[in-house]
Amino acid sequence: MLLVAEPILGPEEKTALAEVIDSGWLTMGDRVRAFEQAFAEVHGVEDSVAVNSCTAALHLILHALGLGPGDEVLVPALTFVATANCVVYVGATPIFVDIESADVPLMSLADAEARCTARTKAVILVHFAGYLADREAWRDFARRKGLLVIEDAAHAPGLRQVGTFGEAAAFSFYGNKNMTTAEGGAIIARDSALLETIRQARGHGMTSGTRQRLNARTPTYDVTMLGFNYRMDEMRAAIGLVQLRKLPGWNEVRSRLVADYRQLIAERCPSVTVPFQQPRLSTFHIMPVVLPAGVVRQEVIDHLRENGIQTTIHYPPVHLMTLYRELCPGVQLPRTEDFALRELTLPLHPRMEAETVELVVDTLARAVQAETVVKAVA
Missing domain, CATH: 3.40.640.10 (Type I PLP-dependent aspartate aminotransferase-like (Major domain))
Known part of the structure; x- marks a missing residue:
C-alpha cells in the first residue's frame, strides 16, 4: 500500500x-x-x-x-x-x-x-x-x-x-x-x-x-x-x-513532487483541481485535490485503494462534529462545507519518486473517468 x-x-x-x-x-x-x-x-x-x-x-x-x-x-x-x-x-x-475559496x-x-x-x-x-x-x-x-x-x-x-x-x-x-x-x-x-x-x-x-x-x-x-x-x-x-538536520532536504523533495502532481493532474485529469494555483510559501505537507462536483468521492477512494493507493480527507469540518454542533449551534460555512465534501488527499512524502506520482495520477484519472461515465449513463 x-x-x-x-x-x-x-x-x-x-x-x-x-x-x-x-x-x-x-x-x-x-x-x-x-x-x-x-x-x-x-x-x-x-x-x-x-x-x-x-x-x-x-x-x-x-x-x-x-x-x-x-x-x-x-x-x-x-x-x-x-x-x-x-x-x-x-x-x-x-x-x-x-475559508477564502476552494483554491485558497x-x-x-x-x-x-x-x-x-x-x-x-x-x-x-x-x-x-x-x-x-x-x-x-x-x-x-x-x-x-x-x-x-x-x-x-x-x-x-x-x-x-x-x-x-x-x-x-x-x-x-x-x-x-x-x-x-x-x-x-x-x-x-x-x-x-x-x-x-x-x-x-x-x-x-x-x-x-x-x-x-x-x-x-x-x-x-x-x-x-x-x-x-x-x-x-x-x-x-x-x-x-x-530529523531536523534532514528537514530542508525533505521539504525540497516535497516541493518537486507537488510540482509533478500539478503538471500531471492538469494534463491527465483536468476536471480535478489542485488548490493554491498562485505560488505562495509552503512546506508542502499534504497533497489536497478537489474532485469534480457530482463525483462520488468514496468510489474514487475505493478505486485507488483497490490499486494499492491510500487516500484520506483533510478535514471533516470541525463545526459539523457532534461536540461542536452542540457547543456552537447554527454555524454555517458554505465554502468550507463544499470543499470538505470534495477534497481528497493524495500520497505525498519524501520516499516517493516522480514515477510514483505518475502512477497515482493515472489511477486517479481512471477513477474519475469511471465515475463520470457512470454519472452520464445514470
Missing part, C-alpha cells in the same frame, strides 16, 4: 535512541535543550520550547496569553479538531470562520472580520497543507481589531517566515508530519517573557526541572503558576535532532 504519509527513520535515529538509553537519563534534559536551540536556529529566533504535542503547544500559548472565559477566538473549521479544542481548554469560545482553503479575512465582536480577543491562523497565510493582511487586521495572532504551524516546520505573524507559533512532530519525533511539538515566540512563561507552565509551573536540580545540587523548587505535564523527553528530542 502506498501510504498518504510515511515517516523516514533509519540508522541515525536508532543510534540516537541507543545513546539516550545508554546515558541513563530519559526525562527532559540536555538533548531536549539542544533540540530547542537547534529548532530555534532553523526558524531564525533566539529560543524555542519543546513539548509533547502541538495540542499542548497551542494550549500553552493560549494559557500564557491569558485567554479565558468570555473571550472569543477566531478559528477555521477546516483544521484538525485540536485547534478548536485548545480554545475550549482555556474556557474561551471558538468562533468558526469560513485558508481562513477568509472577510469572513473573520464579519464574525468579530467586542469579545473577540485572538485569531488562530492555520497554515493548511503547509501553505502560509497572507502575513501582512492578517497583521493589519489584527492591529485594527486589537487581536492577538497565534499560528497553528503543525503543517509548516522549516520556514523562517513562520512565527512572524504575531505572538507565537505551534508546531507538530506527529508521525505523519514533515519531520517527526513520534509524538511531540514546539513553540516559538519572539517575546522572551512569553516564551519563559510557556517554558515554566509546560512542567507543572515548577521553578526548576529535575535536570536543573541535579546540576544545581539542590532538591528544592517552588510552583509559582498553574502548569501542566507537557514536557518532551530525551528520546523524542534525540530523534528530533536527527
Whole structure:
C-alpha cells in the first residue's frame, strides 16, 4: 500500500535512541535543550520550547496569553479538531470562520472580520497543507481589531517566515508530519517573557526541572503558576535532532513532487483541481485535490485503494462534529462545507519518486473517468 504519509527513520535515529538509553537519563534534559536551540536556529529566533504535542503547544500559548472565559477566538473549521479544542481548554469560545475559496482553503479575512465582536480577543491562523497565510493582511487586521495572532504551524516546520505573524507559533512532530519525533511539538515566540512563561507552565509551573536540580545540587523548587505535564523527553528530542538536520532536504523533495502532481493532474485529469494555483510559501505537507462536483468521492477512494493507493480527507469540518454542533449551534460555512465534501488527499512524502506520482495520477484519472461515465449513463 502506498501510504498518504510515511515517516523516514533509519540508522541515525536508532543510534540516537541507543545513546539516550545508554546515558541513563530519559526525562527532559540536555538533548531536549539542544533540540530547542537547534529548532530555534532553523526558524531564525533566539529560543524555542519543546513539548509533547502541538495540542499542548497551542494550549500553552493560549494559557500564557491569558485567554479565558468570555473571550472569543477566531478559528477555521477546516483544521484538525485540536485547534478548536485548545480554545475550549482555556474556557474561551471558538468562533468558526469560513475559508477564502476552494483554491485558497485558508481562513477568509472577510469572513473573520464579519464574525468579530467586542469579545473577540485572538485569531488562530492555520497554515493548511503547509501553505502560509497572507502575513501582512492578517497583521493589519489584527492591529485594527486589537487581536492577538497565534499560528497553528503543525503543517509548516522549516520556514523562517513562520512565527512572524504575531505572538507565537505551534508546531507538530506527529508521525505523519514533515519531520517527526513520534509524538511531540514546539513553540516559538519572539517575546522572551512569553516564551519563559510557556517554558515554566509546560512542567507543572515548577521553578526548576529535575535536570536543573541535579546540576544545581539542590532538591528544592517552588510552583509559582498553574502548569501542566507537557514536557518532551530525551528520546523524542534525540530523534528530533536527527530529523531536523534532514528537514530542508525533505521539504525540497516535497516541493518537486507537488510540482509533478500539478503538471500531471492538469494534463491527465483536468476536471480535478489542485488548490493554491498562485505560488505562495509552503512546506508542502499534504497533497489536497478537489474532485469534480457530482463525483462520488468514496468510489474514487475505493478505486485507488483497490490499486494499492491510500487516500484520506483533510478535514471533516470541525463545526459539523457532534461536540461542536452542540457547543456552537447554527454555524454555517458554505465554502468550507463544499470543499470538505470534495477534497481528497493524495500520497505525498519524501520516499516517493516522480514515477510514483505518475502512477497515482493515472489511477486517479481512471477513477474519475469511471465515475463520470457512470454519472452520464445514470
